[in-house]
Amino acid sequence: MTHFDPSQMRVLALDPERHARILGAPGTGKTEVLVETFRRVLHLPGWDELDVLALAPNRLVASQLRPLLERSVGRAFGGTPVRTATSFAFALLNRAAAIEGKTAPRLLTGTVQDETIAAVVDGRLAAGEFSTAELVPEIVQSPTYRAELRELWRVLDDFGLTPQQLMTELKEVQQVSRREAHTRAPDVELANRWLETLSIIASVADRLAVERPTELSSSALLREATAALHGIAVAQGAGAKDSGRLRIPKLILVDDAQELGEGELALLAGCVRAGSAVWVFGDPDLATGTFQGERTRVLARLNAELERRGAFASPAQPEQCGVLSTVYRHNSELRGFVGELAARVGAVGAGEQRNAIAAESVSPDSDPDAVQFVVASSPAEQIGIIAHRLRARKLGLGRDEPVSWAEMAVICRTRGEAGRVARTLASHQVPTGVAAGGVILREHQIVRELIRLLQHALDISPLDPHEVLQLAGGVIGGLDPVAVRRLRGSLLLLGRQGVHASEGNEPLVEGFVAEAFTHPGEHPIVDSAGGRVLRKLGRTAAAGVRVRESGGTAREVLWALWEKTGLAERWQDDALEGRGVRSEEAHKSLDAVMGLFFALQRHEEQDSERPIQLLLKELLDSAIPEDSLAQRAEREAITVTTPQGAIGREFQIVVVIGTQDGSWPNLRARGSLLGAATLERWLRGEEAVAPSRKETIHDELRLLVHSCSRTRGELLVCAIADENHHPSAFFRFGERCLVTELPSARLTLRGATAQLRRGVTADPGDESSLRSLVALAAEGVPGAAPTTGMGYCLRAPPHHCMTSWPTPNCVCR
Ligand SMILES: Nc1ncnc2c1ncn2[C@@H]1O[C@H](COP(=O)(O)OP(=O)(O)OP(=O)(O)O)[C@@H](O)[C@H]1O
Numbered sequence: 001m002t003h004f005d006p007s008q009m010r011v012l013a014l015d016p017e018r019h020a021r022i023l024g025a026p027g028t029g030k031t032e033v034l035v036e037t038f039r040r041v042l043h044l045p046g047w048d049e050l051d052v053l054a055l056a057p058n059r060l061v062a063s064q065l066r067p068l069l070e071r072s073v074g075r076a077f078g079g080t081p082v083r084t085a086t087s088f089a090f091a092l093l094n095r096a097a098a099i100e101g102k103t104a105p106r107l108l109t110g111t112v113q114d115e116t117i118a119a120v121v122d123g124r125l126a127a128g129e130f131s132t133a134e135l136v137p138e139i140v141q142s143p144t145y146r147a148e149l150r151e152l153w154r155v156l157d158d159f160g161l162t163p164q165q166l167m168t169e170l171k172e173v174q175q176v177s178r179r180e181a182h183t184r185a186p187d188v189e190l191a192n193r194w195l196e197t198l199s200i201i202a203s204v205a206d207r208l209a210v211e212r213p214t215e216l217s218s219s220a221l222l223r224e225a226t227a228a229l230h231g232i233a234v235a236q237g238a239g240a241k242d243s244g245r246l247r248i249p250k251l252i253l254v255d256d257a258q259e260l261g262e263g264e265l266a267l268l269a270g271c272v273r274a275g276s277a278v279w280v281f282g283d284p285d286l287a288t289g290t291f292q293g294e295r296t297r298v299l300a301r302l303n304a305e306l307e308r309r310g311a312f313a314s315p316a317q318p319e320q321c322g323v324l325s326t327v328y329r330h331n332s333e334l335r336g337f338v339g340e341l342a343a344r345v346g347a348v349g350a351g352e353q354r355n356a357i358a359a360e361s362v363s364p365d366s367d368p369d370a371v372q373f374v375v376a377s378s379p380a381e382q383i384g385i386i387a388h389r390l391r392a393r394k395l396g397l398g399r400d401e402p403v404s405w406a407e408m409a410v411i412c413r414t415r416g417e418a419g420r421v422a423r424t425l426a427s428h429q430v431p432t433g434v435a436a437g438g439v440i441l442r443e444h445q446i447v448r449e450l451i452r453l454l455q456h457a458l459d460i461s462p463l464d465p466h467e468v469l470q471l472a473g474g475v476i477g478g479l480d481p482v483a484v485r486r487l488r489g490s491l492l493l494l495g496r497q498g499v500h501a502s503e504g505n506e507p508l509v510e511g512f513v514a515e516a517f518t519h520p521g522e523h524p525i526v527d528s529a530g531g532r533v534l535r536k537l538g539r540t541a542a543a544g545v546r547v548r549e550s551g552g553t554a555r556e557v558l559w560a561l562w563e564k565t566g567l568a569e570r571w572q573d574d575a576l577e578g579r580g581v582r583s584e585e586a587h588k589s590l591d592a593v594m595g596l597f598f599a600l601q602r603h604e605e606q607d608s609e610r611p612i613q614l615l616l617k618e619l620l621d622s623a624i625p626e627d628s629l630a631q632r633a634e635r636e637a638i639t640v641t642t643p644q645g646a647i648g649r650e651f652q653i654v655v656v657i658g659t660q661d662g663s664w665p666n667l668r669a670r671g672s673l674l675g676a677a678t679l680e681r682w683l684r685g686e687e688a689v690a691p692s693r694k695e696t697i698h699d700e701l702r703l704l705v706h707s708c709s710r711t712r713g714e715l716l717v718c719a720i721a722d723e724n725h726h727p728s729a730f731f732r733f734g735e736r737c738l739v740t741e742l743p744s745a746r747l748t749l750r751g752a753t754a755q756l757r758r759g760v761t762a763d764p765g766d767e768s769s770l771r772s773l774v775a776l777a778a779e780g781v782p783g784a785a786p787t788t789g790m791g792y793c794l795r796a797p798p799h800h801c802m803t804s805w806p807t808p809n810c811v812c813r
Pocket of ligand 1 (some may be wrong): 028
């Protein structure tokens with residue numbers, strides 16, 4: 001049972017019927033206090049499970065918070081005690097639809113939205129309808145423009161505006177600015193780009209309203225839910241459900257409130273109008289989403305922000321405030337470092353949380369190595385250093401206890417970097433899982449191949465012989481390019497000997513491939529590996545077709561195909577027993593296949609009207625990550641993620657990489673074409689200017705503070721210095737923690753064996769290395785026996801040569 005400190009007790013004593021903001025540096029127990037508050041209010045007379053809701057910044061945090069709440073309350077919940085804002089909006093809209101007898105909304109996928117935007121843009125270009133000089137075809141047809149357009153659209157939704165409303169307002173302001181010297185009109189060129197883009201958004205919205213009338217984007221879900229709160233009778237308490245009213249919680253506890261965007265704030269304000277009290281827990285120094293608009297003011301002045309978004313102010317009831325003063329996650333060294341870093345961030349109104357100090361109970365002894373900064377001389381050395389450190393801790397070297405992989409994280413500035421690092425660490429035998437926003441299914445060849453087979457089996461688009469040959473040389477077929485060439489050769493030969501001799505080469509081969517694939521007989525068409533693969537592919541596809549013909553669902557057809565490929569068993573063995581890259585690849589491929597199954601399952605369960613062919617096409621085209629929660633395989637791995645992926649989490653060891661010049665801080669202007677952040681400022685009533693360089697640096701610094709604060713025990717910050725890479729100014733913040741020359745050897749059996757072999761080659765009399773090699777060879781460790789690898793002559797004690805294999809580089813010669 002947690003013993004709450006006085007600052008935590010003060011928060012727990014606040015009135016749950018009034019708003020409160022609770023500030024706390026990283027690790028001061030904000031989540032802990034939120035959970036306890038939840039437990040306590042459930043015991044208040046007249047309160048039940050639906051009267052309190054915890055709001056988490058993303059699904060991962062929500063999924064971690066739920067068991068904490070259940071443990072604290074001592075039972076499982078019937079409903080959903082923790083939600084993200086989007087899921088809360090979804091639940092409200094579902095209920096509102098049920099009350100009004102309408103159809104409940106569904107989520108519009110990012111891919112569909114993107115495709116519709118592209119189609120509308122193409123149509124306008126063809127009709128010559130673009131008038132803004134800067135919006136040339138290359139720009140408006142680019143994914144970047146579409147991403148910025150979606151961001152602009154999100155801002156509209158967040159402020160509850162239609163494109164037409166904003167266009168009218170902009171035009172009015174522009175007219176006034178022509179007459180008056182001082183106006184709040186935005187820059188003319190930017191305003192023109194907004195106007196042009198708003199008219200595209202209006203067309204896309206019209207089209208989607210016809211083609212997908214019940215689907216809403218996630219920002220539109222927030223907007224509609226907020227509108228529903230205004231438009232329909234709302235009530236609190238147990239009677240609401242039966243009275244045909246929308247029931248809302250009496251108390252909403254928002255964790256990591258520094259991540260709250262404008263749309264979420266508007267939804268909260270809607271609840272407040274209907275009677276909810278809101279408690280926000282957070283630290284403005286940790287915000288990771290400020291690029292999408294300043295988000296931390298809510299922690300400095302909650303009432304004013306809620307009022308700005310439509311809640312009624314109650315001067316008689318000023319907001320309550322609590323500041324947590326003791327850090328439980330960090331020892332004094334870590335707290336000192338994180339505190340120093342946070343002090344460099346420009347405070348947005350609230351800075352009291354920075355005075356927190358480390359609890360003495362965390363680690364009474366000082367640990368000068370808790371924070372280390374190190375420079376590597378190359379990217380390879382950097383990975384070597386990280387792998388060495390993580391493997392050493394896994395083996396329990398250097399510290400008291402071995403640390404499990406699950407307790408380690410590497411935090412990278414970008415998602416792309418996280419993917420690269422995960423792959424390279426895997427090759428150093430550090431099992432990695434990427435938690436940076438899920439898996440992009442189409443990036444996995446096995447998924448692409450399975451979808452093609454599925455499209456064939458479902459009679460959506462049959463495979464042609466050329467594609468069948470591609471499958472033969474792919475993951476499912478498993479043939480290498482030489483084997484595929486041989487297969488073509490033998491099919492050609494077969495044709496020349498037979499009836500098709502008069503046809504050209506290609507038709508010959510294609511004809512045989514088609515025949516072997518569509519009618520896989522008892523024997524392969526040619527007796528070779530290639531022939532057998534063709535037959536296997538044919539049988540696999542036939543198994544899927546049979547399930548479809550007997551009325552099976554798409555998921556059942558996929559299952560039949562997947563089973564026939566025989567890959568499941570092999571990859572499971574690789575994943576569980578293999579090591580290094582092979583095991584990692586097997587894990588990732590299995591995760592991706594599971595992702596595909598989940599996508600089909602969701603489609604089935606939602607009873608979606610979207611035809612399956614559209615879903616499969618979207619999966620093939622989509623660069624949008626699938627939900628990572630559903631897909632994460634149950635295995636122990638280190639987490640490789642971005643600062644955003646580490647929200648609300650803590651680990652025993654955290655490695656932070658990427659503090660390089662030009663990368664972190666990343667000062668390149670974001671969203672500079674359409675300036676969504678500028679629009680957001682303007683709609684908030686401020687001047688329409690883009691975030692300044694200084695503001696961007698502070699945003700980047702918050703990402704760093706947040707990343708460094710995720711550790712419970714040890715922080716290692718790595719940067720590279722070579723001709724292409726230079727540590728950034730951020731790296732220099734850790735100058736006093738700089739260490740030199742950390743080991744970068746692999747700390748694996750293979751690495752140790754190689755080192756021993758090098759020792760013996762250099763000094764044949766090195767008996768300790770010789771004995772170790774003999775022991776390793778006896779255990780069958782690859783590379784330890786002198787008959788393996790590049791060769792060395794092993795003289796085991798008492799001086800008889802263990803091999804009759806003198807090699808050219810044998811040191812005994
Ligand atoms: N009173 C306490 N006594 C002992 N441990 C505590 C206490 N309060 C919190 N902790 C522990 O401190 C750690 C950090 O707590 P928590 O995650 O609640 O902090 P936080 O402020 O929400 O962190 P962040 O915002 O950085 O994610 C947890 O392991 C938690 O169990």
